[in-house]
Amino acid sequence: MSRENFARTHASVETLHEFLLAGARLTPDKPAVIQAVGGEVGSISYRQLAQRVDGYAAALDELGLDIGDRVILESDTTPTAIAVFLACSSLGLTFIPVSPETPAQRLALIAESTAAALHLQPVDGRRDGVPTSLGTARFGPDGIQVERTPAPRTRHRRELVPTDPAYMIFTSGTTGRPKGVVMSHRGVLAFFRGMLRHGIVSAEDRVATTSPLQFDFSLLDIGLALGSGAAVVPVPRSLLRWPRRFVQFLADSGATQVNGVPSIWRGVLRHEFAGLAALGEQIRGVLYSGENFPLPEMRELQRALPHARVVNCFGSSESIAASFTDVPNPLPDDIDRISIGHAHPGAEMLLIDEDGRPVDSPGVIGQIHLRSAALFHGYWNDPEATAAALVPDPLNPATGQVVFRTGDLAYRGEGGELYFTGRADSLVKVRGNRVELGEVERRVREFPGITGAAALMLPQEGKDPVLAAFVVLDEGVTGVEEMELGAFCLEALPDYMVPQQVRVIDELPVNANGKIDRRALAERAGQPAQR
Template identity: 30%
Template sequence: MASARVLHTLFEQQRHQTPDAIALRSDTETLTYRQLDQRANAMASDLLQRGVKPKDVVGIYLNKSPNLIVSLLGVLKTGACYLPLDPYYPHERLDYMVNHADARLVITDNAHALTLAPSHREIVDINQIDLSVQATHTLPSVSEEQLCYVMYTSGSTGTPKGVMVSHRTVVNYLAWMQSAFVLQHDDVVLNQSTFSFDVSVWEIFWPLIAGASCAVITEDAKYDPQLLAEFMHRHQVTVAQFVPTALRVIVDAEVLSRCTSLCHIFSGGEALDQTLVNDLSLQYPGKIHNLYGPTEATIFACHWLCQPGAEEKIAPIGKPIPHAIAYVLDEAQQPVDVGESGELYLAGDILAKGYLHAEKLTQERFVDDPFSRQTGQKMYKTGDWVKQRVDGVLEFIGRIDSQVKLRGHRIELAEIETHIQALPQINHAAVILEKRSENAAPSLSAFYVLRHQKHIDIQEIKAHLAKTLPFFMVPSHFVALEKMPTHPNGKIDKSKLCSCINN
């Protein structure tokens, strides 16, 4: 008997309660809970027949669609975990992930099968599976400690690292979301995040275990604010999530006024500028939430309900959610005083099981928790600088690895970015330390995107920064961009900023 603390079991329980309710919506297809479960069972049966076993890793290489979600559920029902393979990733990276994870097979379609690099893995074309048949295999028992997914994130060495996340911590997170925000059966949650970004886990599975609907938008439409707004209006979306960079584009397009059904907007993955919160509130009357957490802490670990008009330049990341514990520690891993800054460590029943096939790295980042009364407990070293207020609210300062040294001074790049973005003419800013030529000394370069129909002189930016920052923190170079280069998950890709200068 599968545990009730397993993701697909919770979906199955909901399927028995509301079999004819709409589970998935898209512009091409609508599936009820009964239909989705039947297709997922057929998928699971096919995978079991191909030799997939509990605890295997199964790669999924598909664009966002109802078939993608059928595949996710089908894999979980076999007792295996899924490995997201984003079609927008370079082939070399995909091949590394498939081989490093030792994926049993890869589910794809005929549009993508030929683009996979040779990996000596079985390639399964989902279009060749008859998803209309009744399942012929008995589904295995699955425990909450088994892996739900392995998700690869960027590694500081340049090699991606696979984060192993169990059913238990995913269910803990979704249980908090449902208790905090209570999806009703008529709610519709937008699935716009790429499934290689862990936010997609709650976009897909939160509605499916709560009896609500998941609305799946195509990759093309999600990047066009007009098409995105039309989709949300057409499907009466009530809950949506965007990284701040994407949210700024949507706000600037002034399309949210037509999304009258929208009640909750969640944002995470980057620092949330308070100016963006204020601008968003002028178009959208619902609630705005800031979520914080690394993949290693199972999606998000902290929550803050944003207040339009608040004095902070950056929205706080809030307080830990249930099952999560936050420590603000100094370099000796001792608590800092309230109001002092330190590194954020996360603990509790939210942590991933570590990194796949990377014991040493796991030991470096998941360290013993000296504050726990239970032996063997771990805490995760986030690499983020935060400050804890008297009321317990955490304020994000920046990444430790975004600190640089310039002429002997330690500089927090995020602090400079915050001050540039405080100018009313500027939407986004990103700052890097670079050498413009082989023999040149390192210098700070700032990249910025203007608000619609706005203009600013570089001397005005420098004068503004000189009022609040020491001279060595004022960038030497300023580059205006039409838009920031981004990763597939929507976050700013700072590695591409240098090429913006050359172009």
């Protein structure tokens, strides 16, 4: 089936499930999902995936939930999890993906803040003690088993419309509470359509996805694969820690495209280079996102996979992504930064200076403002944060149109392409995950004996940057036990948000505005940590 036939079919659909299940009508017997079970690799066809979606939807529909009700989906990326979120989509239920490793406190906070109706997990899920406000059910190849029926709801809606929320991704928040990014069916489809115009994969590809389901990069991968009539290959999370097993899985599954954050390649390039190079004829493409790809490692990747097309995907959850840029192959010797290019078709990235004026000159840094039909609705129940992010179009404010003020800083090259330089706020990336330093600081300050805290990323020679916490202790407290603080943080935060270094200082430096001076802290970082 040609890409053109899929494009024509997609032009007539308006919801997420219709878009991703087009293959069930066009190529029903082709593999949709490649799965690994007990060391064996098998597949689920588009017809089988659609049948599973229908079965899940029928079971969920009996619960009496209304269009717009929230459903928490706690799972890794699996064929059954994909079918569940498509079933939610078909009923107009807003699914909220979370990781099985999500701390209980964080899950409870998400459930409470969204007034979620139902918690779904696989039949072998390990989550106990789900908040009693939620109905609970488990899903597997044989269907959905309801354990606790959701509280009775009244159905007010009859028709799912494209502007309804499709899903909600929770990211780190500046206030110390997770922040829900609400994306509509229309928004996610606008993004998928723009992405597919890059022709990154064909219907014959197998797209390996390495991202956890609650990281919207996984939804990008699923959309890239199923939206192209290709197959998606969820890589079991446990394999990513073992380079040889990871490479063997890619070989066994026949993956032709591998997507993920740059750090998934670090161990492979160091310890399994020959095994990866042996897949040079099989792997035709690599797409990365979430963090910068170190140039020495990019050169090694290109040396191992000399014929692979490498694409730099740049953006954030509020629009899923903003651009797709081919990395030069080979990478020129004199290059010091990889471009993020231009926005994907159907979108535009503007640079705006601190006075709200457009930046057009090469080399001048401005903040990226994204104009796109693929923008999020807003942050769940947070109109203040939404208003700060979705701002009037600085070029034509009278129109009422809004653009997304991303917080990303960049400058233009001589050809108009953009180069990302950093953030204008306290958001950082840890292993591809967005982390608001304020949320880390809030939790650290709650630890007994700590009166003040500041977090920042510290660079390390030849290694990934490390998340560090600088703390001020209460009077009379002489020290802090890092392992105890780490365990305390893990009760409420994902592991990637737990500080890897703790440094005790007498006081936190502040700038002229009375805010924590992170630059001054970074200058102190070269000093030995005080105990």
